[in-house]
Amino acid sequence: MGASLCIHGHFYQPPREDPWLGIILPEASAAPMMHWNERITRESYAPLAFARRLDAQGKIVDVLNCYEWINFNVGPTLMRWLVREMPEVAKRMQAGDAHSLRRLGHGNAIAQVYHHVILPLASLQDKRCEVRWAIADFQHHFGRAPQGMWLSECAVDTPTLEVLAEEGISFVILAPRQAKAIVTADGETPVDENSLNIGQGYVVHLPSGQRMNVLFYHGALSQRIAFEGLLANGEAFWGRIVEAVRQSQAGNPEALTTIATDGETYGHHFPFGEMALAYVLEQALARRDDVFLTNVAAYFAAHPPTCQVVLHEPSSWSCVHGVERWRSDCGCTTGGHPGWNQRWRTPLRNALELMKQAVNTHYASTAAPLMRNPAEALLEYGTVLANPELAEQFAGRWFTGEPALHDVCWKLLSMQEQALAAFASCAWFFDDLYRLEPQHSLGYAYRAFELMNLTGGVAPLEQFKIMLEEAVSNAPPQGNGKQFFEQEVLTQADTPATLLLTGCVRLQCEEREPPIGQPVECLFPHVGIELTVQQYNEETRVLEGTGVIRNPHEKQGRVMQWRWQPLSVSVAPGVPFASLAHTHLEVRETQGEQRRYTASLNDFSPATRSYLLHLVLQAEEKRRKPALAAAAKHVLAMIPYWGNEQYPVHAPEWWNGLSPYLVLEVLHNNNTSPLPQRHAEQQLQQEKIAAIVRSLATPAAQRLGERFVQEYFATKLQCPHSTDAHLARQVAMVRAVFPENDWWAVQNMVWELGVDKWPLLAGQLGFA
Known part of the structure; x- marks a missing residue:
């Protein structure tokens, strides 16, 4: 057997x-x-x-x-x-x-x-x-x-x-x-x-x-x-x-x-x-x-x-x-810091237990008149977490209050999910409090407190911070858990103003700025942000409008009035949300206490700023791509006439930025021609482009070129007009021009489609 x-x-x-x-926001350590x-x-x-x-x-x-x-x-x-x-x-x-x-x-x-x-x-x-x-x-x-x-x-x-x-x-x-x-x-x-x-x-x-x-x-x-x-x-x-x-x-x-x-x-x-x-x-x-x-x-x-x-x-x-290990200084550590203690574990757990008890009490009392069976509804909420499309069915089964109160139910359930996320084991596993894992746990706890307050509860925030004060870092300059919480969580928490401003930036990057009077929404997994521009003053360049912030599955959400104004006259007129770095947003909640919030770039956490910068750079790359591709086409036509006396390459910074687009253009234009003269020109192009790429392309340009190559072959492998011989020649060309190109993703595509269907291409990609 x-x-x-x-x-x-x-x-x-x-x-x-x-x-x-x-x-998930950018993490520098990764x-x-x-x-x-x-x-x-x-x-x-x-x-x-x-x-x-x-x-x-x-x-x-x-x-x-x-x-x-x-x-x-x-x-x-x-x-x-x-x-x-x-x-x-x-x-x-x-x-x-x-x-x-x-x-x-x-x-x-x-x-x-x-x-x-x-x-x-x-x-x-x-x-x-x-x-x-x-x-x-x-x-x-x-x-x-x-x-x-x-x-x-x-x-x-x-x-x-x-x-x-x-x-x-x-x-x-x-x-x-x-x-x-x-x-x-x-x-x-x-x-x-x-x-x-x-x-x-x-x-x-x-x-x-x-x-x-x-x-x-x-x-x-x-x-x-x-x-x-x-x-x-x-x-x-x-x-x-x-x-x-x-x-x-x-x-x-x-x-x-x-x-x-x-x-x-x-x-x-x-x-x-x-x-x-x-x-x-x-x-x-x-x-x-x-x-x-x-x-x-x-x-x-x-x-x-x-x-x-x-x-x-x-x-x-x-x-x-x-x-x-997950509640006391038992001596179990990763071993990376001899002499350190983990006495911070107990107050961290005690503070989070305080949070969870408050969440449970508030959930039980607040959900009782709004749900048929709050305890069982909470257990079944996992079906919605797994498949948000089941939200309407879930609400029909468990919510008993008026539809206007369903938003409260969704907030209560989200509050419980955030509270449980705070107890992920990694928060206690490592050697010190001042790490990403405890920071994430405390962030989830604070969000649970926010949702408690938004549903009529009173979060025990001050008591929570007092308990965290007993969690002391092994690195004296870092301080204690209260300081950690206030410095790394409270200062980085989103507000209605930062959320609306995040929506502004993303809509601008996606080229979806809202026309006057028409709402436009951008969706994140945890929140939907809807923006409507009501008026624009061309003289002061001030925008005013309304915004709605909705948690997942909510219908009404939190309604806001906002006012966007540039902090610098250098901001181009007539361009809504034109510059995050020169933007100031004022927000007033139209319900309840009508609290006011403000936001500018300094109000975002470093991780959120990195994310927004990433959006801006992605949008800029997308905006520049047609122009650079067109430039590459012109350069491609001139390269055959480029003489040896022009070595070494002048203005390398220009060539470096252009090199991925040259590869892309060669791919698009590398069609087999019966004319020997044309073939010789293509060979000359490839040799000279290869010289440029080998000597000048930075790792960033290399990665961009790899992405272009992957996208190109992903499209061509699905095209009914693509031939095995042509794609094999394309791979050989890229190998000559971009010798360090990573073919891993393209190899996977060909393997899943069947190497027997693409034998010449498979051979070029390194298959036996």
Whole structure:
């Protein structure tokens, strides 16, 4: 029958979305990518979806979708971002699960706790929300109910397992040292990670009468993969796996060997780690050493566990003290700062618990007259988080108040979601308070407070700050949690004025400035911003109008009066929203207390300013592209007459900016001509353009050129008039002109369309 092997990948990134906009703002530490979701995806998650297998000559012989062959979970907050921003990766994950479902009768994918909170530290209501929302998200993205669930940091206790069982989850995966004892006819036999038989499944009998199946992964081998560079050599990796499999099989030929690692191990932590994994998967697919691949659900279906295990409670894989890492100075750290303490963890959790209790109390009292069953509605809200198109159906089922009050209901539900996001485990995992992760958590907490105030509550903000004051950074200049909150959260929080001004900038960049009297809306995941210009004074260049800020699914929103005026006479007349740097916006709320807000560039957080600058630069690139492309066309016509005496190139800064457009124009104009003279001219063009690009193109120009090339081939591969021979010649031309061009994305397109349909093109792209 052979030995069973299961490799599990944990794919998760903490919630990073701005609480007001719902997009991930630029993170400087993730450069050259915009933020860490993008960077990790490009370095790990995407390569795993298109893992190369090479022959001895370095030619591509296979492109493996690793998600077809490994057990895996995807964090809901990460999956939400992938579907929106990296859909090709999300589709490969979904296809991998569907393929395994057909092959084994059980899918590779399992669910994950929604916000990656530590469930043993959560209230019963929050446990249920995190599990129910995770299941709704999984069902939406994978089209089936999950059988298993990955627990954040493998943190577990009996109440957590009871909630999982209530919601239909049948198994979890844990670390071997979380097992305390094995139940036999003679009683409990203590075990540890060295004596536990990890080659079989176990069952936990719960006080309610329900049961939960448990599989323990191979701790030692998983650690070696994550921390000891085992991915440097695929054959060495395979050898270690076979060794572990043989040990598991001793006395049990049907044993399952399970490895569990973080997804970023393959590529981000260890470059080309996905290729080592692909090598191992192919060995198992070939049944080398009589080893074959399975997933956890299929194994449990074939081998229902009978041996009962008792767990350490509460326990986790990354804290030897149970779950203290997420609430106290237990000594568990990343090890990067010897001598530092983590006493800041307790006041951070205490402050967030205060926030959550206030949120829960306000939700229960305010929602009671507005919803049929507020507690159950909150649990079902996960269906809307997964699929916003279900909002109307959800409202019809749960909201009982007048339609005018439905906005309050949506705010209350959003308040609860923001409050839960604040408890993502990463806020406590690292060595100090002054990091992005605690900053994100405090931002979500503050947004929950705002929504509480907007729905008639009184947020305990001052008490919250007093509790944070006890959280002291290890770096004395940084100060305490109160200072951190006031400096990094309160000063960077959006207001109605900054939101409206953000809408102004985006509409301008998208060339959708509102005509006088006509509302125009720009949508972000968390907010819709509608602007109407009512009048424009040409003499003072002042714009006045109304604005509406709507949370997701709201109908009415917050109505504002705004007044836009330039701070400099240099701003061009007649151009609404012409210059962010010289803009001042005054906003007055037309309802309630009619509060006033103002906004200029200085009122935005550095991350939001970076985002707005990115929008402006994107718009400028789009605006300039036709002119630069036209210039490239003229230059292209003159290059054949460019003599050798003109080396070296003069005005290199001009050539550098033009080089990507030259490549694009050569692509568009590189048509085969029967005239030998024309062919010779093209060859001369290519040689001279290649000289320009090699000597002058900066990394930025190189990336822009790569994007142009990808966009060009994405279009041409879908064009019914494209021929294999012509596209192959196009690739050869780009290789000559742009020798460092990254063909990874184009290779993926050709692989998915079928290399047999494009044999000449595939050969040029490096396929065997």
